Amino acid sequence: MDEKWAFVAKKAQHCDPDDPADQRCGDNWDHVAYDPEHKLVLSVVPGKRTKANACRLVEELHRRTGGRPMRLITSDEYKPYREAILEAYGEPFARQRQGSRGRHPKPGRRPPENLLYAAVHKHRKKGRVVRVSTHVIYGTEQALEEALKHSACSQHLNIAFIERYNGTDRHQNARKTRKTYRFSKDWDFHNAATYFTTYSYNFCWPVRTLRRRHADGTWEPPRTPAMAAGLTDHVWTLEEWLMHPVAVRSSA
Secondary structure: EEEEEEEEOOOHHHHOOHHHHHHHHHEEEEEEEEEOOOOEEEEEEEEEEOHHHHHHHHHHHHHHHHOOOOEEEOOOOOHHHHHHHHHHHHHEEEOOOOOOOOOOOEEEEEEEEOOOOOEEEEEEEEEEEEEEEEEEEOOOOOHHHHHOOOOOOOOOOOHHHHHHHHHHHHHHOOOHHOOOOOOEEOOHHHHHHHHHHHHHHHHHHOOOHOEEOOOOOOOOOOOOOOHHOOOOOOOOOOHHHHOOOOOOOOOO
16 A cells, blocks of 8 residues: 655645635545555545545455455555554454443454554655665564565565556656646546546556466467456456446346
């Protein structure tokens, strides 16, 4: 999981916090959950970089993957993820009351044994990353080593894959290209463009690194992230993606 910065109308330092119109201007972040094995965007939540949006991202990830814990969850050290992951995947337990008086405390949540979450910390000097360190938040170092050993992507803990996707998305969505006049002027249009480019990427964008080679040296047809994840069997056109019903309604 990661967050990608953009802005709407004007940058945050030019916004007036007392002006209601400026509440929908300034920083707009994409909170993204990404599957590096299939290059698939599982969820995107655009908006302010807040605890509520981080929780919404984790909730969508939990729902869209059937509630099962991922083999490994990684992110940077953005603090709200820790609590959001525990809320979504944690097991409830009864807290013991301290003493004989007062109300019984509310049930708490604790990470299950199969939950594995690790964070990446980037050490910067003069604005540049000079070193990267990692630490396990939920789970054990042994479980992390086992997960990395079976990973089809990398034998090292990192968030490089989602950062590479962030670069692709900036090229697909001109509103997020840095240092241009193409930034969004309207909050809702910006969010709509984010949803459009993100989810059409899953179905309509063949990814070069997802191609598979036959034993005779020939290549299979190009594959999209949705094809690699088994969600479809062909590359969709934008027309097909736009015309696909978002809900199937019963005729009864």
